[in-house]
Amino acid sequence: MHFLELLVAVTFSYLIVPGLNQSGALYKDILSRFDGGEIFLFASNLPDRDAFHNKNISTYSSELKNFLSDKSFDYIFCHSLGALVISDILDEVKSSKIKLISPAFKGRVTSKVMNYLPANLKIPSFNRPSWRVHSFCLVKHYQQILDLQSKLDINSLDDYPNVEVIYDIRDELIDTSVLRNLNNRREYYSMNFPRHLCLDYIEKELFRLLR
Numbered sequence: 001m002h003f004l005e006l007l008v009a010v011t012f013s014y015l016i017v018p019g020l021n022q023s024g025a026l027y028k029d030i031l032s033r034f035d036g037g038e039i040f041l042f043a044s045n046l047p048d049r050d051a052f053h054n055k056n057i058s059t060y061s062s063e064l065k066n067f068l069s070d071k072s073f074d075y076i077f078c079h080s081l082g083a084l085v086i087s088d089i090l091d092e093v094k095s096s097k098i099k100l101i102s103p104a105f106k107g108r109v110t111s112k113v114m115n116y117l118p119a120n121l122k123i124p125s126f127n128r129p130s131w132r133v134h135s136f137c138l139v140k141h142y143q144q145i146l147d148l149q150s151k152l153d154i155n156s157l158d159d160y161p162n163v164e165v166i167y168d169i170r171d172e173l174i175d176t177s178v179l180r181n182l183n184n185r186r187e188y189y190s191m192n193f194p195r196h197l198c199l200d201y202i203e204k205e206l207f208r209l210l211r
Helices: 024-033 049-054 057-068 081-092 111-116 139-151 154-159 199-209
Strands: 014-017 037-039 075-079 097-101 122-124 136-138 163-167 185-187
Touching: 014 024, 014 081, 024 037, 024 199, 057 081, 057 139, 075 081, 075 199, 081 097, 081 139, 097 199, 111 139, 122 139, 136 139
Parallel strands: 014 037, 014 075, 075 097, 097 163, 163 185
Antiparallel strands: 122 136
């Protein structure tokens, strides 16, 4: 998965904002080899199950906004749910170049069925144990994501010259058809599997920025 094995000195700062239930360890190799990086973790990325289950995902944007209010990054790489969350506060981060990677703007499977299921029903995670924090999410987490998605005007992303949307058209989880009308999009064929991860995009982009 990781084709760049050298340690490189980065002269710019960058932040990684992960997706739902992703372990921070998933990005450990990137952060250890490219200096100047940080990671922002939501409740879903931390081992405290009570916090994960009881904190509404709608609060994630204000938490990220508060974190960024006294920090400055040249680049912000946001993956999946992280891309959806930061899309709610783009006016607050105009000084950063933002990469929305595999953004969770619309699910590939008909996710609206979630609205008809019990909120506390467990949905098992099929990610590798080392990639996830919790073995399952709850239906209400997906319901809260659907609510965020319904408030997003995808076409408005073109109004932000500092934002680029990156996705693999073979993505297993998201419906990429909703991204095709964007001017600031980039189709990227990931070497990762599942392709939704696109970790190799972050590596290649960081390496490219060094030149």
